[in-house]
Amino acid sequence: MSVAISTALWKPNVIYGRFIILDESILNSAYIQLFVLERYDPKVFEPVILDGAAKVYRLKR
Numbered sequence: 001m002s003v004a005i006s007t008a009l010w011k012p013n014v015i016y017g018r019f020i021i022l023d024e025s026i027l028n029s030a031y032i033q034l035f036v037l038e039r040y041d042p043k044v045f046e047p048v049i050l051d052g053a054a055k056v057y058r059l060k061r
Contacts, residue, residue: 026032033039035055040047049056 020036022032034045034057038047038050038055040057044060046058046060047055048058
């Protein structure tokens with residue numbers, strides 16, 4: 001099953017003018033969740049650097 005996700009849906013204040021098509025296993029991967037969608041559990045991850053060129057998270061546990 002393929003899932004089309006508009007990145008603008010995840011960050012309503014940012015309009016990228018792009019969309020990505022992913023299958024469900026890739027959509028649920030840590031890379032996509034953290035680096036593309038910036039969706040993370042604040043109990044587990046702490047963002048250190050979030051900009052267009054790089055994203056760095058600190059693992060709290």
